[in-house]
Structures are given as structure tokens and as C-alpha cells.
Amino acid sequence: MILIVDQASLRVISNSLGMYKLMENRVYLVEQLIKARAPYRRSAPIYFLSPTEQSVNLLIDDWTRSRKRKEPLYADNVFVYFTNALPDHLFSKIKACKPLVKRLKALGEVNVDFITKQKDAFHLDMNSAKCFTDLYRSSPSPAVVDEIASKLVTVCASLNEYPHIRHKASSRVGTSVANIFNQKFTSFIGKNKNWWYHGDSLHTKRGRSTLLILSRDDDCLSPLVHEFTYQCMVKDILPMDEDKIKVESQNAGDGVVDKEVLLNEKDEVWVQLRGKHIADVLTTLSTRIRDIVNSNTGVALNTKSSKKSLSMNQMAKALKALPEYQELMSKLSQHLQISHQCMDIFKRQGLLDLSDIEQTLATGKDDEGKSPRLSDMVDMVENQLRNTHDPVSRFRLLAIFIQSQTGMKPTDQGRLFTAANLGPKESMALSNLEALGIPLVQPMTTSRVGSVLR
Numbered sequence: 001m002i003l004i005v006d007q008a009s010l011r012v013i014s015n016s017l018g019m020y021k022l023m024e025n026r027v028y029l030v031e032q033l034i035k036a037r038a039p040y041r042r043s044a045p046i047y048f049l050s051p052t053e054q055s056v057n058l059l060i061d062d063w064t065r066s067r068k069r070k071e072p073l074y075a076d077n078v079f080v081y082f083t084n085a086l087p088d089h090l091f092s093k094i095k096a097c098k099p100l101v102k103r104l105k106a107l108g109e110v111n112v113d114f115i116t117k118q119k120d121a122f123h124l125d126m127n128s129a130k131c132f133t134d135l136y137r138s139s140p141s142p143a144v145v146d147e148i149a150s151k152l153v154t155v156c157a158s159l160n161e162y163p164h165i166r167h168k169a170s171s172r173v174g175t176s177v178a179n180i181f182n183q184k185f186t187s188f189i190g191k192n193k194n195w196w197y198h199g200d201s202l203h204t205k206r207g208r209s210t211l212l213i214l215s216r217d218d219d220c221l222s223p224l225v226h227e228f229t230y231q232c233m234v235k236d237i238l239p240m241d242e243d244k245i246k247v248e249s250q251n252a253g254d255g256v257v258d259k260e261v262l263l264n265e266k267d268e269v270w271v272q273l274r275g276k277h278i279a280d281v282l283t284t285l286s287t288r289i290r291d292i293v294n295s296n297t298g299v300a301l302n303t304k305s306s307k308k309s310l311s312m313n314q315m316a317k318a319l320k321a322l323p324e325y326q327e328l329m330s331k332l333s334q335h336l337q338i339s340h341q342c343m344d345i346f347k348r349q350g351l352l353d354l355s356d357i358e359q360t361l362a363t364g365k366d367d368e369g370k371s372p373r374l375s376d377m378v379d380m381v382e383n384q385l386r387n388t389h390d391p392v393s394r395f396r397l398l399a400i401f402i403q404s405q406t407g408m409k410p411t412d413q414g415r416l417f418t419a420a421n422l423g424p425k426e427s428m429a430l431s432n433l434e435a436l437g438i439p440l441v442q443p444m445t446t447s448r449v450g451s452v453l454r
Contacts (some may be wrong), residue, residue, distance in 0.1 A: 002043045002074065003030045006058075008050035008113075009083050011125060015115050033058050037073060045074040050113070051086045056093055063100040072099070079106040084113040084154055085188070111154040118265060124151045132216070136435040140176045149180035153188055156211070162189070162197035163211035173215040181211075217436040220403050221362050224396045226355045230281045231274035233342040234263065237349075247337045261334055269331045278342055285336045292329060349390050354397065357384050361404040374405070378412050385419035395426040402433060407442040 003022065005013060010032065022030065027046065031037050033055060045062075049055040059080065062073055078100065086109060095101060115125045126147065134141035156163060165182055167174035189195065199208035226236065238245060246258045263270045273281050346352070357380055360366050372380075381401050388394050398420045402408055408416055422430065434440060 001027050002040055002045050003027045004033050004037075004045055004047045004049075004062075005030060006033045006049050006052075006055045008052075008125070009048045011115060012083060012112055013048065015117065016112075033062075039071065039073045041071070041073075041075060043075055044077040044079065047078070047080045048110070049080070049082055051082045051084050051090060051109075053090065056090045060093060060097045060100060063097060063103070065099070072103075076103045077105045078103045080104065081106070081108050081110050083110060084150055085109055085184075111157040113151045113154040122155060124148060126151075132432070132435075135173050135215075136217070136432075140173050145173075145176045145180055148177050149184050152177075152181050152211075153184045156185065157188060157192075157195065160195075160197050160203075161209045161211075162199065163209045165211050165213065167213040168215070168218060171215045171218065173217070174213045178213050181213075217438075220433065220436055220438060221400060224400050224403075225358045225362055226351055226396075228278050228346075228351075228355070229274070230276055230278055230339065230342075233278050233346070234274075234338060237345045238338070238341060245338065247334050247341075259334075267331065269335050273335065278339060278346070281335070281339050282343070285332055285339060289329065289332050289336065292332075349393060350388070351393075354384060354388065354393060357381065358397065358400055361400050364404070374409075377401075377405075378416070382415055382419045385416065385421075391421075391423060391426055394420045395422055395430060398422070399430055399433060402430075402440055403438055405442075407439040409442055410444055413441050 003013075010030075013030075019030070029040075029043070033047070033049065047059055049059065063078075080094075094107070113124075114122045116122050124147075126144075131144055131148075134144040162185070165178050167178040169175065196203055197208070198206050227233070234240070234245070240263075243262050243264045244260050245263060246260050248258060261267075263274075265271060273284065276284070356367065360372065361377065361381070364371055366372055381397060384397060385394050388397065398416060401416070420426075430440065
């Protein structure tokens, strides 16, 4: 069989299954719907598509005769599945294509319109910047709310969960998503009589779950405060493209080349270490490499001291001398390099001092558990802004200060903005805090105005 996908469904597949798993199920080729394809008349096609106008039109084109194509591309048994509920008007389009309908052996909705990035985590694969704009205008965009709710329905349907819904009553976004989700899920249950859920009369091992819907305005601090677990540091301060990151690697000629590696569920070392603090990661990696090398009684390094501290170069040499551990050592070496890259940036950008101030602002307490005076915090933030070279870190610190104090005092605004020295991009991002209900500057009271005028 041949699997034909569009861009959205390809991302779902590639984050869930590998080609080997597909081949085990008789799929020997994956092709993209939007691209020109060679005919395979002896192969049955499985279309796995998102329920969009473009994908349905391209599906119909595959089975509509034209001047360019007199014969169908594939064999006469056609299987069509969608990641989400197919709208009625698109279903009508498919019904109207007689050449397709007469070959159709299956037409279904799989309900997997989300990306499974980790074993216990998923995301909806939506453009976060566009969503922010569309959700936090004067009123949330109905189209975006509808898309979020539809995707959440597929998550709950796949997990066999019929959740209780909880949201903050004052949240416009949370209320909108909750209401549309409830409507769509009720409709889904009505149309799928055989679908079951945890907590129904036949599945009582555990009760119904709770879906807690939070909006970004419920917590603006978390994305801005630096966190030092391994995964957070890698995603935050290193250049990554999706799950791909480049690390230096020794080639056969002892030269150094950049190697692209994937940090995902298939990397067991990454899965084991990603939730640990970066200091623990460095200790764990060094210990594991040292234990492997020392298990060969120092032969690899031609040294008698099993307790000798190993440098990065020594570890790399040991890797070549221990072929039976090569794959594991390669992984450990990669992560040691990545974690050292994180620590180099950590030291270069002075993130330890910066994080101390961030934590004081976020919690209202210093490292001794005392509540510092506002004037002292303003001085502390101003000095840190002047000493921080990274513009994004300056933006983050100023944004954290504004949120923790619910806006700057008018008398502090000038000095903090001057110290931050934000560019146009960061200034625009900072102004977007007001869309989340956080004023940049505290309003002047009558008493304040009078004191300023005097």
C-alpha cells in the first residue's frame, strides 16, 4: 500500500510512527498529496488527510480524469481517513466525485489532530504567535477558538476521556474554548454510539477526568523566568529547529564537524535526563562515561589511575577505543557537549545572578526569605538591566518586573526603559502585556498627581 498525506497529517505521522512501523503494516511508500506523484496502479492508496478544503480538492483531483491524466494513479481500492471531523460541505464534495466513491472501501475520522511530542505530553500544532494575536484582541477569534476546541475533542476521543470541564469564569478565552469544546464533544458523542469513556457504566476502573482550561493571562511569568532543568535550558538558550540540534563530532580524520542530532523519545539518554537540573545532568553524564571507561581498567586511556578526572578530549579518545560501548558512549558524549554548551552560555550571560533577581520578583522573597523594599528592587533591576548584554534577557527581566508589580510606577518608568534599551521588536512584545490585562505603567492617583505637580 501507499500512504498519501498532507502537511498537517504528515506531522502527526512523523511524530508518532517511523517508516519501519509503517512497513510492518504493508505501507512501503509515503507521498505528499500536494506534490506531483508517479502512478502506482498495483498499489492500494491510503489517504490520511486533514479535513481542509485544499486537501479534499486534491483528493478529488486524484480521481478525476483530465487531459494530463487519463488513468487513475493507484489501484481501485481506496481508503480515506481524516485527522478530525469532516465538515458536511466537504463530505458532499466527496460524494459528488463518482469515480472516487465507487472505489471507496473506507472513509473514516481517526481523531488524532494533535502532535505527540512526548509520552505524556502533546500540543495542537498551531502557530502560537498568530493564536496570541487572534485570541487576545477585544474578543477571541471564533475561527481560532473553534480550531482549538476541535483539536481538543480529538485528544479526548483518542484517550477515551469524557472530561468534566473547568475554567476561570472571568477568562474570555478560557470560557470561549470551554463552551465550544463542550458543544463539539457533545455532538461527537451523539454521532459515535459505540464510543466509550473511562467512568461510564462499563468502564469503572477509574472515574471521569477533569479538563482544566487555562489561558496565558492566568500565568504570564512562567514562560519568562529562566529555568535550569536540562530540557528547559536546551529549548531556551540553544538554537534548535523543532527537535533538531547541531553538535560537534569527531570524524574519521580526527577533524571536527557539525552533526545534526534529534532530541526526542527515541533518545533514551535525553528521556532519562531532560527533567533533571543541569548540574545533576553534568554529574550524571560524567559519572556514566567515567564508569564505562574505568570498567576496562584504564586500557583505553593507557592510564593506571581509575580515579583520574577525564577531560572532554580524553573521553572522545576513550570512545574510539571501546567499540562495544560505542553507541552508548556516542549518545553520552553528545549530551555532555550539549550540556556544556548550555553551561557556557549560562556563565557568559550571567544567568545565575539574573535568575536570583527573577525569583525574588516572582516570589516577592529574596534568598533569605525576606521581602525587599520596592525601591531596592527597582535599583537592583536597573543595575541588572545595564549589565545584561542579551536584549532578550533584558526584555524578560523588565517584563517580569512589570508583571510582579502590576506595572511600573510613573517615576520609575524612564530609568527602567533607559536601562533596558529595548529594540522595536522587544518594545512591541512588551506592549502586548496590556492585551493580557497587565498595565505597563501604574495609573497615577489624584494624590500622586498633586505631589508631582508640587
